[in-house]
Amino acid sequence: MPTDLEHIQRVMREADCLHPMAEVEAAISRVAQEVSNTLRDANPLVFCVMNGGLIFSGKLLTQLNFPLEQSYLHASRYRNETSGGELFWKAKPEVSLMDRDVLIIDDILDEGHTLMAIVDFCKRSGARAVYTAVLLDKKHERKARPDFAADFIGLNCIDRYVFGYGMDYKGYWRNAAGIYAVKGL
Template sequence: MTPSLSAALVDAEIIHDRAAIRVAVDEIADDIRADYDNEMPPPLYITVMNGGMPFASDLAMALGERGLDLEFDYLHATRYRGQTSGSGLAWLHRPATSLRGRRVLLADDILDEGHTMLAVKRWCEDQGADDVRIAVLAVKDHDRCVEGIETDYVGLEVPDRYVFGYGMDYHEQGRNLPAIYALKG
């Protein structure tokens, strides 16, 4: 039986509300805009599905407001499959756009331990990307991140607890919540 999102919300607290997320997205967009010129072809902006979709959408619009053109694609790679801990990486969709010679900007919801993002970044490099940068809405506050992975752009820090909302799921539920929640204790 799938745990209830409504029960989880009773046992959770808001860590970052919608206003804080908006500020973080704008700050990330400013930093990215400062790092990218209007080059041709434009940077390839790859959303990491499913969790990255809300953040990637907001960030893409913020970058457009700042005059940065992007070419879009997406990938879907997961270790969780609705669970609270990861296993082996499963590729559900790889980008259709060639990465060879491109600047790639990956957008995802959270960097936790980094296993999935490290595999995705290495895959992009293996496909011939000239430059791979990572933008995440949140990074989890702990010291368990795998060696070799760092984000280039981070908006918020979240506690080392189970977090959900704004792309992050609670047993595949709650991704569309407009805030980031953490289960208590």
């Protein structure tokens, strides 16, 4: 059953803008500098986590002025829903991670289940080091492991259901030019 377009439009009209475009772009530039300082001599293998990490990854990669290999992977717990379930791999990496420094780029660190599973997969696949970059780190007490944190964080986010810059609401609004919170969620 298709999503009601009027509902999707209403979600945007009523949403709270948490981080406007200029603030998000400045955060991406800061993360690019931090990643560059850490990985410029590492010949990293960089993975975008689809679909959420696509916009952040694209904007971040254009600011990394050093050699890297870029690919993607697709693992999700949401599948166009507003709450997560079991991890589902749609596309595992198709390149060797053996003895490589790996950077995983994702949209948000919420509870951390998906990102931790991806990091564990990379380590089991022989990566020398695994780094993570997220556009948002959601602040709450429901983290899967309190000791797990992203290496590079664009912005901190309050505990609301957010969309924009790659994050979606029921498959929509990944293209929103800012970070928004759904009213009531």
